[in-house]
Amino acid sequence: MNNEYERPIKLGRISYTNAWPVFHHFDPAALSFPTEIHSDMPATLNRKLRAGEIDMAAISSYAYGISSDTYYLLPNLSVSSNGRVQSILLFLKSPLEEVIHGKIALTTTSATSVNLLKIIMEKFYGGKPTYEDAEPSLEKMLENADAALLIGDHAIRASWTKHGYRVLDLGEVWNVWTGHWMTYAVWAVHKKTANRYPDAIHHIYEHLLESKNKSYRNMEPIVAKALSQIGGTSEYWHNYFATLCHDFGPEQKAGLQLYFRYARELGLMANDVELLELPVQRVIDNLPNCR
Numbered sequence: 001m002n003n004e005y006e007r008p009i010k011l012g013r014i015s016y017t018n019a020w021p022v023f024h025h026f027d028p029a030a031l032s033f034p035t036e037i038h039s040d041m042p043a044t045l046n047r048k049l050r051a052g053e054i055d056m057a058a059i060s061s062y063a064y065g066i067s068s069d070t071y072y073l074l075p076n077l078s079v080s081s082n083g084r085v086q087s088i089l090l091f092l093k094s095p096l097e098e099v100i101h102g103k104i105a106l107t108t109t110s111a112t113s114v115n116l117l118k119i120i121m122e123k124f125y126g127g128k129p130t131y132e133d134a135e136p137s138l139e140k141m142l143e144n145a146d147a148a149l150l151i152g153d154h155a156i157r158a159s160w161t162k163h164g165y166r167v168l169d170l171g172e173v174w175n176v177w178t179g180h181w182m183t184y185a186v187w188a189v190h191k192k193t194a195n196r197y198p199d200a201i202h203h204i205y206e207h208l209l210e211s212k213n214k215s216y217r218n219m220e221p222i223v224a225k226a227l228s229q230i231g232g233t234s235e236y237w238h239n240y241f242a243t244l245c246h247d248f249g250p251e252q253k254a255g256l257q258l259y260f261r262y263a264r265e266l267g268l269m270a271n272d273v274e275l276l277e278l279p280v281q282r283v284i285d286n287l288p289n290c291r
């Protein structure tokens with residue numbers, strides 16, 4: 001162990017497939033200092049990062065927004081889409097006109113999408129539904145709700161069942177109403193950790209970016225892993241990873257700032273957000289992957 005570090009750096013990894021292209025080739029053993037990976041659902045990583053139980057993580061963009069003063073963003077990393085995302089889905093048991101004044105069950109794994117849903121329901125559709133947190137299980141959620149929001153692999157698996165419900169893709173609704181990209185997750189690091197261990201944090205960042213670049217040069221290993229762990233078809237996964245974007249450039253930032261503005265207007269968020277990025281020690285090549 002390098003004596004400069006009194007403790008391991010703790011890195012949170014989203015357990016859903018949407019983050020795999022960034023993490024797949026990331027190997028903590030290749031680093032010259034101890035790094036621990038904490039895999040979890042986004043909402044859990046949001047809480048752990050906020051509490052300082054981990055140092056850096058992929059978290060919900062909403063969770064970044066409400067605590068942006070304590071974090072740096074890792075440049076050029078996000079989970080975004082320009083339209084359909086395929087894994088942020090509202091399943092409608094009742095007609096949309098009823099849902100917007102009815103009851104919606106919300107997965108406990110999300111923060112960005114639950115607030116995106118509120119923006120869509122209240123600002124775009126002029127509704128005022130009631131919301132209820134629920135474990136991510138479609139049939140259970142719909143037992144006493146008019147609609148259910150699922151994200152990530154829970155949404156993907158549910159979309160493959162013969163459920164018979166109408167489905168809204170929130171990435172698509174957002175894009176139709178705003179014309180913007182939507183960013184669901186970002187990579188954040190505590191400023192105090194980054195200031196204390198700048199070399200370590202920069203190194204981890206470099207490895208994450210290299211992992212992403214490698215994934216985008218060849219998505220096959222990630223598709224194969226998704227097939228064996230989740231199921232589905234090779235075509236489905238190639239299409240899913242092509243739909244997502246893992247960069248965080250001007251277009252993604254503009255979409256996210258609009259989301260933050262709408263969240264503030266609805267009282268879902270109190271503060272303005274400055275997207276402050278980790279100062280990089282040297283320029284690292286990024287293989288652009290957003291279309």
Ligand SMILES: C=C(OC1C=C(C(=O)O)C=C[C@H]1O)C(=O)O
Pocket residue numbers: 014016018042043059060061079085087088109110111112113114151152153184185
């Ligand atoms: C595209 C997705 O992005 C995500 C959505 C998140 C949220 O709603 O808080 C958080 C992280 C990502 O998992 C997804 O989960 O399907």
